[in-house]
Amino acid sequence: MPASPCINLTTEDKQTLLALARQTLVDYFIPQQSDIESQTQDALLSRHAGCFVTLFLDGKLCGCMGDIEGSRPLSKSIPELARCSAFKDNRFLPLLASQMERLTVELSVLSPLSPLKIRDEDALLRYLAEHPYGVVLSDAFHRSVYLPQVWEQLPQPDEFIRELKRKGGWASDHWSDDMQVELFTVEHFRE
Incomplete structure (x- = not known):
C-alpha cells in the first residue's frame, strides 16, 4: 500500500505553489522581476517531490507534464513543468498570451512511489x-x-x-x- 503523500500541504502552501506555476507563465509572456520564490518558505520550495502541472483552458485539458521521480526541488520542477505543459505538450497547441485569463492551473504533488x-x-x-x-x-x-x-x-x-x-x-x-x-x-x- 502506498505511503501517504510525502508533503502535507497547508492551504497557504497550495496557494504558494499555484502562484509559482501561474507567475512562471505570466513571466513568459511579460518578462518581469518576479519575486515569488523569495517570498515563500524555503522549506516548502526546497522539498523534493514528484509533481505534475496540468493546465485547463475553459475547463478543457490543454497541457500536462510531470516528474514522477521528484529528483528536483519544487522551486525548480514547478516552473519547468508549467512551461512544458503550456508550450511543449505535443497533444495541444502552445498557450497564447490572450488565453491566460481563461487558464486554470492544477498541481498534483506525488507521494513516493x-x-x-x-x-x-x-x-x-x-x-x-x-x-x-x-x-x-x-x-x-x-x-x-x-x-x-x-x-x-x-x-x-x-x-x-x-x-x-x-x-x-x-x-x-x-x-x-x-x-x-x-x-x-x-x-x-x-x-
Whole structure:
C-alpha cells in the first residue's frame, strides 16, 4: 500500500505553489522581476517531490507534464513543468498570451512511489478494483503513468490499465514477466 503523500500541504502552501506555476507563465509572456520564490518558505520550495502541472483552458485539458521521480526541488520542477505543459505538450497547441485569463492551473504533488509485487495482470486488476491509486507501469523499454485523477475518466481497472499500456507504447493486451508496477497517491489542487 502506498505511503501517504510525502508533503502535507497547508492551504497557504497550495496557494504558494499555484502562484509559482501561474507567475512562471505570466513571466513568459511579460518578462518581469518576479519575486515569488523569495517570498515563500524555503522549506516548502526546497522539498523534493514528484509533481505534475496540468493546465485547463475553459475547463478543457490543454497541457500536462510531470516528474514522477521528484529528483528536483519544487522551486525548480514547478516552473519547468508549467512551461512544458503550456508550450511543449505535443497533444495541444502552445498557450497564447490572450488565453491566460481563461487558464486554470492544477498541481498534483506525488507521494513516493511504492512497488507492488504481483503475479500477473489479473492480480493487478483485482488489487486496483479495491485501491484506485496512481499507477506507473514499466519494463526495460517503456514507462507510463496515470495520476489517480484518471480514474474519474476510466473507472474500470481493465480499461484504466489498457489505456495506460497504450499510452506507454505497449499493445493493449501486452503483459510480461518484466512488467513492474509502482503505486502512488497525490495531493491535487487547482486555482
